[in-house]
Amino acid sequence: MTRRYDIAIIGAGTAGLSALNQVRKHTDNFVIINAGPYGTTCARTGCMPSKTLVEFANAFHNRHLLETLDVQGAAALQLDSAVLMQKVRDLRDDFAAAAARQTADLGERSIAGRARFVAPQRVQVGERIIEAEASIIATGSRPVVPDAWRALGRRVADSDEFFEWEELPPSLAVVGMGGVGLELAQALSRVGVDVYGFEASNCIGGLSDETVARQALDMLQPEFPIYMGARAELDAQGDRVAVQGSGRQVVVDKALVALGRRPNLEGLGLEQLGVVLDDQGRPRFNPHTMQVGDLPIYLAGDVDGCVPLLHEAADEGYIAAHNALQSGALSFERRTPLMIVFSDPHIAVAGQSLASLKSVEPVIGAADFAAQGRLRMTRSDRGVLRVYAEPGSGRLLGAEMCVPQGEHLAHLLAWAIGERRSVHDVLRMPFYHPVVEEGLRSALRDTRDRLGDSRKAPLELALQHRLPCVPAAGQ
Amino acid sequence: MTRRYDIAIIGAGTAGLSALNQVRKHTDNFVIINAGPYGTTCARTGCMPSKTLVEFANAFHNRHLLETLDVQGAAALQLDSAVLMQKVRDLRDDFAAAAARQTADLGERSIAGRARFVAPQRVQVGERIIEAEASIIATGSRPVVPDAWRALGRRVADSDEFFEWEELPPSLAVVGMGGVGLELAQALSRVGVDVYGFEASNCIGGLSDETVARQALDMLQPEFPIYMGARAELDAQGDRVAVQGSGRQVVVDKALVALGRRPNLEGLGLEQLGVVLDDQGRPRFNPHTMQVGDLPIYLAGDVDGCVPLLHEAADEGYIAAHNALQSGALSFERRTPLMIVFSDPHIAVAGQSLASLKSVEPVIGAADFAAQGRLRMTRSDRGVLRVYAEPGSGRLLGAEMCVPQGEHLAHLLAWAIGERRSVHDVLRMPFYHPVVEEGLRSALRDTRDRLGDSRKAPLELALQHRLPCVPAAGQ
Structure with missing residues (x-):
């Protein structure tokens, strides 16, 4: 049995579903093939259940703050871990079901089975032969255990x-x-x-x-x-x-x-494609086009062995679909790197990590979050944030941190870095009070001060070059 | 007794201390005069004790999340409100003491007393006459009660x-x-x-x-x-x-x-200055220079009757000091407006409020935070965010919201607005998963979709115009 499709998507995880989302806008003649459980790694075993567990555990941990307020009964609170795990799974199942629903209405265009390339435009699934103008490989990854x-x-x-x-x-x-x-x-x-x-x-x-x-x-x-x-x-x-x-x-x-995690590459028949595979069996591909060599085949998501993060996988599905649909190789900018670990304090890297800054010796400013005003209120004032800036210009390059609520500071920094803003630019933005963002400001001010004479005592507010909206009047 | 100073600062609150901070960098010949308690409105009765109370109350409120996890004893927790209020005051006293310390080492340059202008460069405090090249009025405000x-x-x-x-x-x-x-x-x-x-x-x-x-x-x-x-x-x-x-x-x-709150203007002798006072007794001033008329007198902080927010007061102290020191009137850009209320959900206005958008009919996109993934984990998934963008360009103008953790979304938005970014620009920034920032992305996508044909189906990722850093290679 042979059928022809415009696009074959192999894998119904985050990257595959993101690709599906784009593909459906342009053609009905597609197929999505998935081996193993539906529902995405993120929802089934990744981001969602882990963050649910983290939130539940933190809620229980916060009884210690209640103890400092002399709340009666706080010290005696007891959690049943079997109940906890079941509540995590209950919510996890909801998230996974929502992901699985995205392929539920596809009828014959959704195939449960293991796909194997027999040629660049020919994929075998069991007895079926699928001929596809272009294919997207989004088979995900699995945990490494010796x-x-x-x-x-x-x-x-x-x-x-x-x-x-x-x-x-x-x-x-x-x-x-x-x-x-x-x-x-x-x-x-x-x-x-x-x-x-x-x-x-x-x-x-x-x-x-x-x-x-x-x-x-x-x-x-x-x-x-x-x-x-x-x-x-x-x-x-x-x-x-x-x-x-x-x-x-x-x-x-x-x-x-x-x-x-290790990419799920085995059994895909990549050796049939006539492209060079590296020592881990990965085909060469361009991370800006997601194309494998010059084949009508695109990678997306964890399978490419790059950054196993949901938002990157979704982007890769988008890029892969965009290029697969026109059998092309448009080159996309990738987003500013952002990595967050939901420990307490949060660990995060925004923009370039210190290790990745090879071509410049950055100016480094830092802030200590001990005694940070807002965090003192919840007895969580601790943490460190280090900002990396380009010497001279003060352009923000990256930051690493271990700070409560660091997820939010990491977004602010990643966006400023993505927009190629300098320390001076960002210091002109509003920082409310009392907020943890004021700790970020401390790190930025420290960075500015360490930039030295390149800009002498820069004003933290910008001079006004246009006429004031409200000229010389009380309000 | 008459003494001459370069600068007289009237009021040792947030604005006065911010001015002091600048003034001390340039001259030792200053005086700071304060009537009433030291320690700033923010630390004594404003931001800090209120947010401390809010944090404590929320910590107690979060027992309801523990109840949903069947934590034993959660329903029986009891808080003693007298203990609570004392704990709020204890921390408040720490914050206020830290503020008060900023004038503690000034000796004779710090005067406790009520200042009154007898002429633009002459201030009376009790028996003392202070002659100042320039003065900064930062006398703050007090609550309005009929x-x-x-x-x-x-x-x-x-x-x-x-x-x-x-x-x-x-x-x-x-x-x-x-x-x-x-x-x-x-x-x-x-x-x-x-x-x-x-x-x-x-x-x-x-x-x-x-x-x-x-x-x-x-x-x-x-x-x-x-x-x-x-x-x-x-x-x-x-x-x-x-x-x-x-x-x-x-x-x-x-x-x-x-x-x-009402500005503390009474008894300052402003009627001696020969400037027009409005019907509430406020002198005309320029909010970009903080100068009163063309006098060597500058306003800063709540006393000006504008935005009674700490970060604005600190800026005004900075601007006032900068101009007072050179008897000048440099015009500064004010920061992008940002207002946050620490209710649950947070209420916030970033950039222009809807009411203040008079010259354009904005394109409005929205997001509902019910079922927002991350917030579901703490059963706090609710809220609304509305984004205002310029028709055609999609430039972000403002936003209003009532969203859990909205303080952080408000910073992201205010910064993007301050940098004159468009909805399209911001959608190219990274949004991690699972984070509340993804709800902001939903509002931005909705705004983009409502912008219509001005940019046909804009790509959410930017096309790459430069060569990829990692050309066509596995990583």
């Missing part, structure tokens, strides 16, 4: 499997302190699990600025220990698991592995 | 006196549903006071967009009733107070009057 650890059975879970746990274990090792590991480790610690974190590198949460990373560690460690700088080793110990790293060993009930 | 209501004695308090209450009354009328009244009313309702709100106008919280105001009212009213559209009348009823408005009467233990 094979040897899989042998430990139910003692070990990846971040996808974790959300199916009906109860939380008394003790837990979280291996990998990137964003996912950090969020889950802290949340679980806050709901009463005895958590131990392990990280092979010397940075946590995707930070590259060691000053920020060190302070982040200082803020997080009082809640649960983090053992850094050595690859963890896992061994069965009865029903439990022994985790070793950095010369420390803990024996815990379970280990949660959060070592990142 | 004289007849003052006769009701301790039954009635203004928003300054309120913070001295040792206990909270069982029932309370809050007269005036501007920002201050709304914040206090909701916070007090959340800690168990039976609150009734009264507002003479048809808008609340400084909103001018009736669509937003109506929805704000719908969200707030389930917590406490608000009687709109008629001036309230207060009468003693035994030890209690009867409050009447909009055909409703309530008899409550106390009334909190939040009808705004």
Whole structure:
């Protein structure tokens, strides 16, 4: 059975659905093929259940603020972790169902099955042969777990499997302190699990600025220990698991592995396409066109092995669809980088990370959020924000931070960086009072002061070059 | 006793201290004169204690989220309102002491007393005569309470006196549903006071967009009733107070009057200056130079009767000092307007309010925050945001909103408006997931769609005009 389509989308996750959204505006002659569960990684096992757990855990954690207000009963509050996990799944199921609904009305144009290229414009799904003018590969990714650890059975879970746990274990090792590991480790610690974190590198949460990373560690460690700088080793110990790293060993009930995700490339038949694959089996592609070589094939989302973030995956689906529809290769600007970890304090990188600033030695300004006015009110005044600016011009290049409500400061910074604004420009914007944004202003002022004589004592307000709207009058 | 100074600053509040901060960089020959308590309106009775109370009340209110998680003991939590008020004052005292310290080391250059102009460059304080090259008037403001209501004695308090209450009354009328009244009313309702709100106008919280105001009212009213559209009348009823408005009467233990603030102009001897005073006794001044007529006298802060916001007062102190120091009249651009009320949801106006958009009929896009992903996690998904854009260009002009965490969205919008960005520009910025900023994106997309054919189906990502940094390569 052979059918011809304008577009074949392989994968109904975030990137595939984003592509679908564009494709449907231009043609009805498409097919979307999906292997495995519907509902997107984001909604099923990624952003949504993890942030739901984080929000629930933080709500429970905030009883400590009530204790400082002498609220009667605050110290005795008790959370049932089985109820908690079920409530996380309930909301997660809602989110996943909403994502799954996007392909529910497609009838024969939605195929559940595994797709395999037999030629650049020919895809096989079971017995079916699909001929497509252009294809979009959006098969996503799956968590990395070393094979040897899989042998430990139910003692070990990846971040996808974790959300199916009906109860939380008394003790837990979280291996990998990137964003996912950090969020889950802290949340679980806050709901009463005895958590131990392990990280092979010397940075946590995707930070590259060691000053920020060190302070982040200082803020997080009082809640649960983090053992850094050595690859963890896992061994069965009865029903439990022994985790070793950095010369420390803990024996815990379970280990949660959060070592990142691997693109789902196997079985796609990419070797049939006549393009060079790298040592991880990835075809070469252009991240601005999403095109694979000069084929009518486009990548989108986690499968490309770049930034596994929802908003990037959605953009890639958009770009891939745009180019697939016209069998073209329009080159799009990618958005200003933005990465947020929903730990407390939030960890974020806006614009360029310190490590990625290779061509310039940036001027660095910083702010300490201890004693920050607004945050004092909720006893959450702590954190560090470092801003990187171009010497001379003061143009904002990037920032790294570990700050309460940092998600919002990171958006402000990423937007200013995206618009190529300077420290001086941004200092002319309004900062309300009392808000956490005033801490960002402190970092910007510090950066300005460190820029030195390039602009002598710049005014924080702009001089007016046009006539005032309200000339010389009381209001 | 006569002494000559370069600069005399009258008032040691936010504006006066901001001016002081600039003046000290350029001369030691200054004097700062203050009548009444030190420590700034913001720290003593304004922003800081009110936001502290709001944060405390919200922390207690959030027990309802714990109830939805079946947390044992959440429903039985009890708050002692006397303890609450004392904790608010404790933190308030810290903030006020920090402000007061800024004049503590000035010795004879700081004078406690009431200043009165006898001539443009001559100020009398008690027996002292101060000759100043230039003066800055920063005497602040005080709450407005009708004289007849003052006769009701301790039954009635203004928003300054309120913070001295040792206990909270069982029932309370809050007269005036501007920002201050709304914040206090909701916070007090959340800690168990039976609150009734009264507002003479048809808008609340400084909103001018009736669509937003109506929805704000719908969200707030389930917590406490608000009687709109008629001036309230207060009468003693035994030890209690009867409050009447909009055909409703309530008899409550106390009334909190939040009808705004009046500039402290009396006794300053402004009639000695030979400038025209308006019917409220305010001298004409230029809001871009802060200069009064062409005198060596500058206004700063609440005393000018414009926008009684800390960040504006600080700017005015800066401008006034800058011009006073050189006896000049440099004209400064004022920051993009930004107003935030820390109710829940936050109320905010960024850039121009709908009412202030007189010369253009804006294109209006909106977003409803019901079912907003991130907010669903804390069961706080509700709210409305309306964006005003220039027809044709899509340039952002303003926005009004009632949205959880709206303070942050308001900053993003105010900055984009300040930089004269269009809806299209802003849609090219990164929006992370899952964040409340995605709700802002919905409003921007709606605005873009309503802009019509002026730009046909604009791409949400920009086309790339320069060569890609990573040309045609896997990463």
